[in-house]
Amino acid sequence: SAVISQKPSRDICQRGTSLTIQCQVDSQVTMMFWYRQQPGQSLTLIATANQGSEATYESGFVIDKFPISRPNLTFSTLTVSNMSPEDSSIYLCSVAQGADTEAFFGQGTRLTVV
Amino acid sequence: AQSVSQHNHHVILSEAASLELGCNYSYGGTVNLFWYVQYPGQHLQLLLKYFSGDPLVKGIKGFEAEFIKSKFSFNLRKPSVQWSDTAEYFCAVRRDTGGFKTIFGAGTRLFVKA
Secondary structure: OOOEEEEOOEEEEOOOOOEEEEEEEOOOOOEEEEEEEOOOOOEEEEEEEOOOOOOEEOOOOOOOOOOEEEEEOOEEEEEEOOOOHHHOEEEEEEEEOOOOOOOEEOOOEEEEEO | OOOEEEOOOEEEEEOOOOEEEOEEEOOOOOEEEEEEEEOOOOOOEEEEEEOOOOOEEEOHHHOEEEEEHHHOEEEEEEOOOOHHHOEEEEEEEEEOOOOOOEEEOOOEEEEEEO
């Protein structure tokens, strides 16, 4: 299994500002993903963080709004840009070691935009 | 597009009752299947997983699930629920192609009455 640390664990931000969320894994992982879990809802995949190249975004998510970095096999960041109250959500980092293992999740970052 | 459908959004049971939560997916190729649980205030945890082999898989805490390929289903069962099983349950599917993304169903909130 992998131990995932996310920072910050929670934050309250003003609309129009940006927040960068960090995801650190205790071992090298092949795959890293970012999800959003809006209040009372399921997990929605935002993007796949690709090491050394641009992230792959899902329909409805764009790089200008959610820029992602992944400089190495153990670390990634997700930025929520120009925030609005609709961005209030839990943002989760997820990793998988390979095709034959399940995805592991961090504790998430609870973001409130006021 | 690939989708995961969970039939029940809210389930209320008494202790010792049997549980079955339905899950269907739309992808026709090879898939990996998962059930995750999220206890109140906690992060996602894996209940069980199916990659190949015996379609009846057993997970933690007495849960099991059966993969029926012809029905594109992966229903979760437990013969006798406990109050501590109160949680939200998510069915998830990962394709063998397309970047190994894990897609989640909408979730089922289970409340077990003591």
